[in-house]
Amino acid sequence: xxxxxxxxxxxATGQPAPAPIVQARSLSLVYPTADNRPVTALSEVxxxxxxxxxxxxxxxxxxxxxxxxxxxADLEQPTxxxxxxxxxxxxxxxxxxxxxxxxxxxxxxxxxxxxxxxMLPLEIMGIPRAERQARAREELQRVGxxxxxxxxxxxxxGGMQQRASIARALALKPDLLLMDEPFGALDxxxxxxxxxxxxxxxxxxxxxxxxxxxxxAEAVFLSTRIVVMSPRPGRILDVIDCDLPRERTxxxxxxxxxxxxxxxxxxxxxxxxxxxx
Amino acid sequence: MTTExxTTExxTTxxxxxxxGRLADAVPVLVTTLVVLVLWYAGAAWLNLPQAExxxxxxxxxxxxxxxxxxxxxxxxxxxxxxxxxxxxxxxSLTGYPLTSPRxxxxxxxxxxxxALTGLAMGVALGxxxxxxxxxxxxxxxxxxxxxxxxxxxxxxxxxxxxxxxLGNLGFTGLLPKAVICMYLCFFPxxxxxxxxxxxxxxxxxxxxxxxxxxxxxxxxxxxxxxxxPFLFASLKVSVAISVTGAIVGELPTGGQAGLGARLLxxxxxxxxxxxxxxxxMAALLSVLLIAVLRVVERLVLGRGGVQ
Numbered sequence: 001x002x003x004x005x006x007x008x009x010x011x012a013t014g015q016p017a018p019a020p021i022v023q024a025r026s027l028s029l030v031y032p033t034a035d036n037r038p039v040t041a042l043s044e045v046x047x048x049x050x051x052x053x054x055x056x057x058x059x060x061x062x063x064x065x066x067x068x069x070x071x072x073a074d075l076e077q078p079t080x081x082x083x084x085x086x087x088x089x090x091x092x093x094x095x096x097x098x099x100x101x102x103x104x105x106x107x108x109x110x111x112x113x114x115x116x117x118x119m120l121p122l123e124i125m126g127i128p129r130a131e132r133q134a135r136a137r138e139e140l141q142r143v144g145x146x147x148x149x150x151x152x153x154x155x156x157x158g159g160m161q162q163r164a165s166i167a168r169a170l171a172l173k174p175d176l177l178l179m180d181e182p183f184g185a186l187d188x189x190x191x192x193x194x195x196x197x198x199x200x201x202x203x204x205x206x207x208x209x210x211x212x213x214x215x216x217a218e219a220v221f222l223s224t225r226i227v228v229m230s231p232r233p234g235r236i237l238d239v240i241d242c243d244l245p246r247e248r249t250x251x252x253x254x255x256x257x258x259x260x261x262x263x264x265x266x267x268x269x270x271x272x273x274x275x276x277x
Numbered sequence: 278m279t280t281e282x283x284t285t286e287x288x289t290t291x292x293x294x295x296x297x298g299r300l301a302d303a304v305p306v307l308v309t310t311l312v313v314l315v316l317w318y319a320g321a322a323w324l325n326l327p328q329a330e331x332x333x334x335x336x337x338x339x340x341x342x343x344x345x346x347x348x349x350x351x352x353x354x355x356x357x358x359x360x361x362x363x364x365x366x367x368x369x370s371l372t373g374y375p376l377t378s379p380r381x382x383x384x385x386x387x388x389x390x391x392x393a394l395t396g397l398a399m400g401v402a403l404g405x406x407x408x409x410x411x412x413x414x415x416x417x418x419x420x421x422x423x424x425x426x427x428x429x430x431x432x433x434x435x436x437x438x439x440x441x442x443x444l445g446n447l448g449f450t451g452l453l454p455k456a457v458i459c460m461y462l463c464f465f466p467x468x469x470x471x472x473x474x475x476x477x478x479x480x481x482x483x484x485x486x487x488x489x490x491x492x493x494x495x496x497x498x499x500x501x502x503x504x505x506x507p508f509l510f511a512s513l514k515v516s517v518a519i520s521v522t523g524a525i526v527g528e529l530p531t532g533g534q535a536g537l538g539a540r541l542l543x544x545x546x547x548x549x550x551x552x553x554x555x556x557x558x559m560a561a562l563l564s565v566l567l568i569a570v571l572r573v574v575e576r577l578v579l580g581r582g583g584v585q
Contacts, residue, residue, distance in 0.1 A: 073488055074487075075484055075487060075488070094487070094488065094490050095490045096490075097488075097489060097490060099488070100488075101484075101485070101488040103481045103484065103485070104481075105479075105481055107479065107481040107482055107484075107485055109482065109500070109503070109504075111503045111504075111506070111579065111580075120489075120499065121489045123499070124489045124491045124495055124499070125489075172489075
C-alpha cells in the first residue's frame with residue numbers, strides 16, 4: 001500500500017536546521033467511526049519545519065492537511081507517532097500561546113469592534129488595557145486596517161475581515177503562524193492582493209508560517225517549501241523546495257522557475273490521485 | 278421638469294426617504310387600527326342592542342333606528358363598551374384623581390408593574406441558571422428539561438392560588454407571591470432561549486478560545502454569554518408580556534386591594550364593564566411600554582454589533 005517514494009525521504013531529512021520549530025515523526029491520526037471502519041486522517045507523517053520557513057500544505061480535500069495543522073495547534077490529538085512544537089508537546093505549546101492560528105473563516109466575534117477583536121487574546125493573557133490597545137493598533141496598521149478600529153466585523157469586506165483575523169493572530173506575537181486556507185473563500189483579485197501582503201508580512205517579521213491551501217499558484221508564490229499531501233489515508237507524498245528569491249512580487253508567477261515548481265507540485269498531486277483509482 | 282424634481286430629490290435623499298419611510302410604515306398601522314375600530318363599534322351595537330331596546334321601551338317615548346344606535350353606544354353597563362367610553366373612563370381615571378388614589382389606574386398599573394418586573398428579574402435569574410446547568414452538565418441536560426416543560430403544562434390559574442396560600446402560610450404576602458407567579462411563567466422562555474443561545478457559539482469561535490488556552494470561565498464570559506444575548510432579548514420580549522399577565526392573575530386570588538387584577542375583579546363584582554375594559558387597556562399599554570423599554574435596552578446592549 002505504501003510504495004516507498006524517494007521524495008518522502010527528502011521530507012524526513014529536510015534541511016539540516018539546528019532547532020526545528022515543528023517536528024513530526026510517523027505521526028498518525030485515526031478517527032473511530034460508528035460503523036467500525038476507522039478513518040485514517042493522517043498516516044505515518046514525517047515533517048520537519050525549520051524556523052523562518054514558509055511551509056504550505058497542499059492537497060485535495062480529505063488529504064489531512066487541515067488535520068495536520070490542527071494537530072500542531074493541539075486542536076486534534078494524534079493517535080500515533082510523535083510531534084513537537086518549539087521542542088514541547090503541542091499542548092504545552094498551546095498553553096504557552098506559542099502560535100497564532102488563522103481559520104478558514106475570519107471567526108471575528110460580531111459583538112466586538114475590529115480593535116476589540118484583536119485585543120481579545122491580549123485580554124485573556126491579562127495584558128493591561130493601554131498596552132492592549134497599542135498592540136492592537138500596531139497589528140491593525142501592519143495589515144493595513146488603520147482607521148477601521150471602531151468598525152464592527154459586518155461593516156468590513158470579506159478580505160478585510162480576514163486581514164483583521166490575521167492581525168488578531170499576530171497580536172500574540174507568536175513565532176509560529178498557522179493558517180488554514182485563510183483566503184479560500186475570497187475572490188481571486190482580493191486573494192492575489194492578500195497573498196502579496198502576506199509574503200511581505202512574512203519577510204518583514206521573520207515568522208515561521210504553516211499555510212494550508214489547495215491552490216497550487218498560491219502555494220508556489222508564498223512558500224519556501226511545499227508539502228504535497230494525498231488522501232485515503234492522509235499522507236505526505238512529496239516535499240518540494242521552492243527556492244524562488246524571498247522577495248516576491250506577483251510578476252514572479254510569469255517566470256519559468258515558478259512554472260517549473262508549479263509543474264512539480266501538479267505532478268505530485270497527480271501521483272496522489274493515481275492511488276485512489 | 279422631471280429632471281428638476283429628480284435632482285431635488287437626489288439632493289435631499291436622506292430626509293426625503295426618512296419621511297416617506299415613516300409614512301409608509303404608518304399607513305398599515307392606521308388601516309389596521311381603523312378596521313379594529315369599525316369592528317369594535319359594530320360589535321358594540323350588536324351586543325348592546327337588546328339592552329338598549331329595553332331601555333328605550335321603558336322610557337315610553339317613540340324612537341327611530343338612529344336613536345337605538347346611539348343608545349347602544351351610551352349604556353351605563355354595556356355588554357361591550359365602545360372605544361370612546363373606554364377612553365373617557367381611562368382619561369377620567371388618569372386625570373381626575375391623584376397618583377396615590379386607588380381610583381387612578383396609573384396607581385394600579387404601577388403596583389402590577391412592580392410585581393411583573395420583580396418576577397421577571399427572578400425569572401431571568403432562575404432561567405439563566407437552569408440554562409447554564411443544562412448546557413454545562415450532561416446529567417442536567419438529560420434530566421431537567423422534561424421537568425421544565427412539565428411545569429408549564431400546569432395551568433397558571435390552577436397553581437397561582439396554591440402559591441399564594443403556601444407563601445402566605447410562610448408569612449409572605451403582598452409583592453412576593455405575585456412575583457413568584459410571574460417568575461413561574463417567565464423562566465421558561467428564558468431557559469429555552471438561553472440554552473439555545475449559550476450553544477450558539479460558532480465552533481470556530483470556540484476553537485479560537487482554545488488556541489488562546491482560555492479557561493472555561495473565560496470562554497463563558499467572553500464568548501458564550503455575549504453570543505447568547507440576542508437569544509436572551511428574544512426570550513425577554515415573550516417573558517415581559519406573560520409576566521404582566523402573571524402579575525394580574527396573581528392579584529386575583531389575593532382578593533386584591535391594588536393592582537390591575539384587583540381593578541378587574543372589583544369591576545366584575547359590580548358589573549362595571551367600562552371599568553374592566555379600561556383596566557384591560559391599561560394592562561395592554563403597560564406591556565407595550567415595557568416592551569418598548571426593552572427594545573431600547575436591547576439596542577444599547579447589543580449596539581451596532583447586533584445589526585447584521
